[in-house]
Amino acid sequence: MNISIIGSGYVGLVSGACFAELGNKVICVDNDSKKIASLKKGIMPIYEPGLKDLVKTNIKMKRLKFTTSTKEAVAASKVIFISVNTPTLGNGEVDLTDVENVARHIAVNMTGYRLIVEKSTVPVETGEKIKHAISTYVKRKVKFDIASNPEFLREGQAINDFMHPDRVVIGVESKQAKDILVSLYQPLHATLVVTDIKSAELIKHASNSFLATKISFINAIANICDIVGADVVEVTKGMGLDKRIGRAFLDAGIGYGGSCFPKDVDAFIHIAEKIGYNFELLKAVRGINRQQINLFLNKIKDTLWVIKDKTIGILGLSFKPNTDDIRNAPAIEIIKSLLAEDAKLRVFDPQAMKKTKAALSLGNCRRPISAALKFCRDAYDTSKGCDCLLIITEWDEFKELDFGKIKKLLKRPIIIDGRNIYEPLKMQKLGFTYIGTGTKGALKQDE
Numbered sequence: 513m514n515i516s517i518i519g520s521g522y523v524g525l526v527s528g529a530c531f532a533e534l535g536n537k538v539i540c541v542d543n544d545s546k547k548i549a550s551l552k553k554g555i556m557p558i559y560e561p562g563l564k565d566l567v568k569t570n571i572k573m574k575r576l577k578f579t580t581s582t583k584e585a586v587a588a589s590k591v592i593f594i595s596v597n598t599p600t601l602g603n604g605e606v607d608l609t610d611v612e613n614v615a616r617h618i619a620v621n622m623t624g625y626r627l628i629v630e631k632s633t634v635p636v637e638t639g640e641k642i643k644h645a646i647s648t649y650v651k652r653k654v655k656f657d658i659a660s661n662p663e664f665l666r667e668g669q670a671i672n673d674f675m676h677p678d679r680v681v682i683g684v685e686s687k688q689a690k691d692i693l694v695s696l697y698q699p700l701h702a703t704l705v706v707t708d709i710k711s712a713e714l715i716k717h718a719s720n721s722f723l724a725t726k727i728s729f730i731n732a733i734a735n736i737c738d739i740v741g742a743d744v745v746e747v748t749k750g751m752g753l754d755k756r757i758g759r760a761f762l763d764a765g766i767g768y769g770g771s772c773f774p775k776d777v778d779a780f781i782h783i784a785e786k787i788g789y790n791f792e793l794l795k796a797v798r799g800i801n802r803q804q805i806n807l808f809l810n811k812i813k814d815t816l817w818v819i820k821d822k823t824i825g826i827l828g829l830s831f832k833p834n835t836d837d838i839r840n841a842p843a844i845e846i847i848k849s850l851l852a853e854d855a856k857l858r859v860f861d862p863q864a865m866k867k868t869k870a871a872l873s874l875g876n877c878r879r880p881i882s883a884a885l886k887f888c889r890d891a892y893d894t895s896k897g898c899d900c901l902l903i904i905t906e907w908d909e910f911k912e913l914d915f916g917k918i919k920k921l922l923k924r925p926i927i928i929d930g931r932n933i934y935e936p937l938k939m940q941k942l943g944f945t946y947i948g949t950g951t952k953g954a955l956k957q958d959e
């Protein structure tokens with residue numbers, strides 16, 4: 513099938529490369545000409561395991577190409593996916609400027625039947641708005657369909673998620689649109705959920721909000737564990753074995769970040785409000801998530817007393833492992849807070865150093881950035897002379913460190929773990945003061 517993907521970011525680029533790998537002819541479009549120029553040279557704008565090779569192979573097989581021209585893509589493709597950004601404004605309202613812009617460009621360039629598919633995460637009823645925009649701007653009398661096909665891939669394992677999805681959601685209002693999308697996804701042999709467009713749009717927001725709810729729920733339990741001296745890891749084990757609950761997304765820590773959960777929770781609260789429903793549950797989910805970082809910062813202050821002039825090591829900058837994505841990453845907020853209190857920071861991440869350097873706006877920092885913030889080579893370099901070490905992202909390489917060496921390098925053997933990646937008793941036996949999230953009980957029992 514000839515298809516186009518408009519918006520070649522995390523979702524568009526992965527989807528485009530995967531559709532090409534399945535044998536389709538794919539054109540990936542982006543209005544960022546630098547990004548397209550790099551992609552044409554085989555340079556990836558993002559870190560995603562396996563993506564570079566997949567793109568390279570499919571360019572070579574002439575199944576994948578890149579352009580800045582929506583016109584070229586619309587002319588050549590029967591199916592056009594929209595996968596541009598859908599950020600939220602300050603009040604939680606989704607900014608659909610890019611979606612509307614793409615819809616207009618598609619409309620004026622359509623030369624025959626086209627199926628336009630929303631892959632971006634959008635508020636319910638956006639499909640109707642896209643349909644209206646296209647009907648308004650279309651130049652020739654051509655037929656078209658709108659469909660919703662929300663994306664559920666996770667950064668860090670995006671290719672595997674795309675190729676082996678739990679389900680593929682297809683929201684359609686015509687048999688032609690359904691047949692095209694069913695046949696496009698047929699090679700994946702996935703469970704298909706074929707529904708109307710509004711239900712498909714809601715499935716995405718409902719799914720992300722539910723996952724965020726699980727995270728905030730277990731974080732609330734972790735906070736109770738911290739107060740009473742119980743161990744949230746044990747509580748999670750006991751809860752997760754119940755098949756009705758399940759173990760996934762019950763890892764206590766400093767809360768969710770990234771480009772999706774915070775934005776999608778905000779958006780869903782706003783959408784609900786707009787249609788007259790007060791989504792109190794989600795407001796609490798958001799509140800708990802915001803509180804987690806403050807509680808973590810309090811743990812640092814409780815441990816070090818005064819932050820000023822303390823050297824603090826930070827392991828992990830990306831919002832989760834196996835990605836270089838730092839959008840809404842807890843590490844960035846923690847770095848800014850600690851620098852504002854005149855700490856000296858030593859930081860390391862296996863992939864996100866470049867993006868962190870570019871993104872940090874340090875307006876509230878009183879020292880020159882070079883003196884206050886040092887980007888280190890690895891976990892050992894980071895630990896040198898630190899008053900404590902923070903674990904912010906649970907990269908696998910941080911789980912298997914030489915702790916004897918780390919202990920020698922630290923000024924004080926203190927680890928504050930925002931992701932509970934270590935066994936509290938083991939760390940204590942190794943001579944660390946180890947502070948987890950909701951795992952205080954395990955320490956007390958052994959004392």
Ligand code: NAD
Binds near residue numbers: 610631771
């Ligand atoms: P992104 O910022 O990485 O990519 C979006 C791309 O669209 C950018 O490269 C941008 O330059 C391009 N773009 C914007 N306006 C354009 C236009 N008018 N014409 C051509 N290109 C344009 O975003 P993303 O993370 O890929 O997310 C895209 C959508 O998918 C969002 O709605 C997001 O919520 C959703 N989503 C993201 C993920 C994820 O893990 N990142 C997962 C599922 C769904």
